[in-house]
Amino acid sequence: MKRIAVLTSGGDSPGMNAAIRAVVRKANFHGVEVMGIYHGYEGLIEGRMELMDLGSVGGIIQRGGTKLFSSRCPRFKEDVYQFRAIEIMKERGVEGLVVIGGDGTYRGAVGLTKKGFPCVGIPGTIDNDIPGTEYTIGFDTALNTVIESIDKIRDTATSHENSFIVEVMGRDAGDIALWAGLAAGAESILIPEEQYDIDDILSRIEHGVSRGKKHSIIIVAEGVMPASELAKILKEKANITTRVSVLGHIQRGGSPSARDRVLAGRLGAKAVEVLLEGKGGRAVGIKNHQIYDYDFEVAFTTKHKADLSLYSLSKELSI
Numbered sequence: 163m164k165r166i167a168v169l170t171s172g173g174d175s176p177g178m179n180a181a182i183r184a185v186v187r188k189a190n191f192h193g194v195e196v197m198g199i200y201h202g203y204e205g206l207i208e209g210r211m212e213l214m215d216l217g218s219v220g221g222i223i224q225r226g227g228t229k230l231f232s233s234r235c236p237r238f239k240e241d242v243y244q245f246r247a248i249e250i251m252k253e254r255g256v257e258g259l260v261v262i263g264g265d266g267t268y269r270g271a272v273g274l275t276k277k278g279f280p281c282v283g284i285p286g287t288i289d290n291d292i293p294g295t296e297y298t299i300g301f302d303t304a305l306n307t308v309i310e311s312i313d314k315i316r317d318t319a320t321s322h323e324n325s326f327i328v329e330v331m332g333r334d335a336g337d338i339a340l341w342a343g344l345a346a347g348a349e350s351i352l353i354p355e356e357q358y359d360i361d362d363i364l365s366r367i368e369h370g371v372s373r374g375k376k377h378s379i380i381i382v383a384e385g386v387m388p389a390s391e392l393a394k395i396l397k398e399k400a401n402i403t404t405r406v407s408v409l410g411h412i413q414r415g416g417s418p419s420a421r422d423r424v425l426a427g428r429l430g431a432k433a434v435e436v437l438l439e440g441k442g443g444r445a446v447g448i449k450n451h452q453i454y455d456y457d458f459e460v461a462f463t464t465k466h467k468a469d470l471s472l473y474s475l476s477k478e479l480s481i
């Protein structure tokens with residue numbers, strides 16, 4: 163291969179830039195050129211791309227977001243646009259594509275691979291919800307942002323003896339809520355993967371009160387229900403007043419943590435190696451500290467499982 167391309171797609175995540183840098187530098191190391199495609203699949207079907215040299219990825223390793231911009235492009239699900247994308251890449255001399263994104267992004271890349279164009283996927287999403295990899299790029303940074311916020315909320319919750327409900331991201335996956343809850347010592351955690359029990363939440367608050375603790379922190383993943391709805395339920399059921407904090411998109415921003423930068427560097431380099439070996443239809447991931455590649459379809463034909471042992475542990479540690 164003489165020339166490959168790279169794009170970022172779906173929700174951005176801290177560390178995407180470090181992954182782009184790794185792809186460009188690793189490919190150049192092997193004498194292969196890299197086209198940067200702007201605005202994900204939307205930019206691809208519009209032909210928005212340019213060559214990236216070594217200097218073009220200088221100074222981005224520490225920056226959140228994505229230098230290549232991102233998009234959600236519903237029309238890319240249609241074959242006609244995937245064929246157009248392949249035609250455009252061939253016209254520009256591109257022989258393989260690295261996509262950085264979540265499960266939806268992977269589906270687009272599988273579509274291209276099935277039409278004969280080799281693609282490799284790098285997991286870039288704060289949700290940590292891609293099967294086949296223990297961690298995704300951006301999860302660690304998002305988690306640190308969340309616990310920093312919860313620590314601050316706890317300061318005021320303790321001072322005023324208030325209960326807080328903190329809503330975190332995770333439409334379908336509870337990893338952020340779960341890990342942040344454990345790391346910040348939340349009294350209760352609500353995740354999409356587990357049925358919540360209002361009586362259990364109430365008895366935890368009451369137990370805290372009985373031992374003189376008048377504040378508590380409840381974390382709810384957005385996929386379960388809005389924090390305001392949970393506040394309403396607690397008020398109606400037990401006359402408990404809570405304050406609500408929705409952390410929102412601050413979770414997707416910020417300078418990537420050391421862990422995410424290193425992961426991005428390792429996965430970016432591996433993705434290039436896989437493409438240069440002539441393999442398409444592969445995803446790269448990390449398992450037991452080892453970087454490896456696996457069949458793309460695993461990433462969306464199996465369901466991501468949150469580590470529920472953390473859920474029971476958090477209950478034991480927050481009594």
Ligand SMILES: Nc1ncnc2c1ncn2[C@@H]1O[C@H](COP(=O)(O)OP(=O)(O)OP(=O)(O)O)[C@@H](O)[C@H]1O
Nearest residue numbers: 172173234235238239263264265266267269270287
């Ligand atoms: N079934 C599909 N076939 C082809 N392309 C798809 C498919 N699903 C999604 N895509 C493409 O991938 C893009 C990104 O997908 P999506 O919006 O689901 O985000 P994601 O990659 O899962 O990231 P995140 O969930 O972290 O935001 C879509 O906008 C679309 O262009």
Ligand SMILES: O=P(O)(O)OC[C@H]1O[C@](O)(CO)[C@@H](O)[C@@H]1O
Nearest residue numbers: 173174287288289331332333414
């Ligand atoms: O509001 P947007 O940009 O569509 O993104 C929200 C979604 O993106 C994610 O953060 C993943 O990137 C989900 O947890 C969340 O539901």
Ligand SMILES: [Mg+2]
Nearest residue numbers: 172264265266
């Ligand atoms: Mg997704």
